[in-house]
């Protein structure tokens with residue numbers, strides 16, 4: 001503990017863990033097929049923000065239950081670090097699965113985090129990265145994490161298959177946690193991601209050429225945003241608390257924290273698409289309108305200017321639509337209203353932590369809320 005009056009960055013307590021995270025993820029993704037091995041590990045080479053695993057690790061520490069045995073007292077045969085239960089002797093599979101099955105699990109020396117919670121952190125990053133591989137195909141993105149996107153580098157087919165492979169390996173790792181509640185939570189996330197993406201294909205609840213802004217417009221957007229972005233964060237925070245053997249109240253608090261932070265996080269993402277250059281973002285900027293997507297800044301502008309209805313209806317596809325929409329949003333207070341809403345959710349996230357005992361990890365969770373609203377990337 002630091003001497004009183006000296007503040008340390010609460011996120012430093014998990015920074016050490018993150019070094020193990022990428023290494024372990026790369027092991028989980030090993031394939032004897034050299035090309036698959038390469039494509040599957042492609043996005044792990046670049047510096048992602050690791051927001052989701054960081055939240056899982058912080059929540060794991062913050063909900064640390066003194067009655068749960070520490071890793072040291074877990075028998076060596078614990079299902080996470082023991083050899084794979086799946087047979088690797090299937091002749092039909094050839095050598096393809098070998099590297100994964102040989103993977104030794106690397107543990108850091110942080111006794112406050114259970115091995116299962118560390119694995120959960122890796123699983124959340126795997127699911128997230130799989131969704132990015134698929135998302136970049138759907139969005140025809142050319143950059144991601146400041147590098148060429150996987151779809152551009154290897155083609156759509158390999159990018160989609162690599163995403164599926166990540167989900168497959170995430171599923172095996174999940175099964176090995178031997179916790180049906182956690183398995184159910186993270187499997188639901190995969191379905192939610194697809195549901196959110198489907199809602200986004202439609203943009204609004206009304207499928208017509210000249211939709212009107214109604215109260216449902218924002219509700220639909222927030223539901224889509226929950227499914228697409230907040231579901232993974234909220235359910236993985238919940239799963240971290242479940243693995244800590246937390247009381248139902250603490251499990252619910254972890255979920256509420258993740259849900260509100262996840263919504264704040266995506267609202268800020270939607271702002272950045274309007275306000276930050278592609279260079280700084282490391283991925284295309286202004287991409288949402290080009291993709292026909294109406295996000296929060298535009299929806300708030302639409303509330304004040306009905307002209308946007310026709311543009312939303314035709315997904316900004318006519319010449320000059322994107323520029324016109326940008327102009328209307330810039331003249332409105334759509335960005336400010338979105339920022340205020342993000343701030344509201346971030347505060348709700350912090351409020352959700354009230355029954356979690358004070359700790360450095362809890363300070364880290366609070367700090368994540370501040371970072372989420374202030375970020376430029």
Ligand code: FPP
Nearest residue numbers: 130131134135139190193194197228229283
């Ligand atoms: C990024 O959004 C994408 C997501 C948060 C989820 C995408 C989900 C799918 C493609 C569903 C299928 C995938 C799986 C793994 C089940 P964005 O395009 O708004 O953000 P960006 O600017 O980062 O591309």
Ligand code: MG
Nearest residue numbers: 135136139141
């Ligand atoms: Mg995208």
Ligand code: MG
Nearest residue numbers: 135136138139
């Ligand atoms: Mg997308």
